[in-house]
Amino acid sequence: MPRPRSLTPDRLATATLTVIDRDGLDALTMRAVAKELGMATMSLYRYVTDKDELEMLVVDHVLSGVNLAVPPGDWRERITELLSRVRKQVLAHSAVVPLLLRHRHSVPSSMVLIEATLAILTDAGFAGERRVIAQRTIVAFLFGMLQNEHYGPLSGPGTAVMAAQERFPLLAETAALARDVAGDAEFHKGLAVVLRGLADG
Amino acid sequence: MPRPRSLTPDRLATATLTVIDRDGLDALTMRAVAKELGMATMSLYRYVTDKDELEMLVVDHVLSGVNLAVPPGDWRERITELLSRVRKQVLAHSAVVPLLLRHRHSVPSSMVLIEATLAILTDAGFAGERRVIAQRTIVAFLFGMLQNEHYGPLSGPGTAVMAAQERFPLLAETAALARDVAGDAEFHKGLAVVLRGLADG
DNA sequence: CTCGTAGATGTACGTTGTACGCCTACGTCG
């Protein structure tokens, strides 16, 4: 009846994502988002109950950008395609990774994502507890790997430090090798391991 | 020469962990830790440069509690034993999980843990890039699964919500099944999948 | 006993999330 809303959840999520992408996660404050939208800080609270809900909006927005319609084919290729799309979408906004890890269980789009994964698995003959384990293992790998890539990329300084550790010879040797492994290759080869294990189970 | 230090890093980490275990992660403030130690807030800064370093101290302390001397035997059993110990140790302080995810790449004890894993893998004949992938995949699984268990345990309310989703039939069916899967079983069966995939590679 | 050094502390400031109360613009109804 009264004054209409001037913001959509999507617009709010987009503005928040803009702030994060431009200035980093530390710069994500209610004041910064409000300024980005050209409105007063407290006005945001007409749309979210607190900052956590704003963060969930962003996470949901990012995950919603993934195209879930993977072409038919071998189930392993389909899972690989789906997860690659998620990874690509996430890496396009890498500063949101910490938020993703925290809120992925609470956003609607993650249910959509899980349903898509389960559809592929079901098509491939997975059922019952075996499907539960498959689903959870795949998701654990996906987000574990995103975490690896975000906090400790093989090409990053951490690997260099490890390569110089005389106290840990295997670590040093492995880290030296790892510096030449691209993130893409790491992800796909790791995923291949998981999928092979699923196929043989 | 002058006044000796009254705190060891270990004592600082223990006090911090006490606060976290007792009052939760939100209650982790410099003031709370100082009170726990019976000293002034600013005194902590003689031992850490900022709060992040305090958090790393805790993470390192927790991971250091893992006994890395796994008995000889089949490499898959050895990896399973090692990861189970890490998991057990972490679940004994489950409120630190978010800190663990954030800081695990920056603490010394994680290098020790990686070295131990690499030793088992090397014994089993893993080498070169294959060992790099194996290591990273195992770690991704471990922390991805801990994340799963912490933020969205199969026995938790999230699963109940999913089981009631009419819009997502597969999700609902799978979630209903999942409620009966214990965390232990989930972890071990998922790990078995990963290890099988590694063996066949 | 004295002294220099580094540990311990108290105060204070800037930043954050957000509770609260007021003002205002709009859709609806007379």
Added chain:
DNA sequence: CGACGTAGGCGTACAACGTACATCTACGAG
């Protein structure tokens, strides 16, 4: 077409946080 009630928008204010800074103090070495 005008008055009204409702919900959106906003400004102020506050408590809690991390931590910079200046000061005081207790100890080991001489």
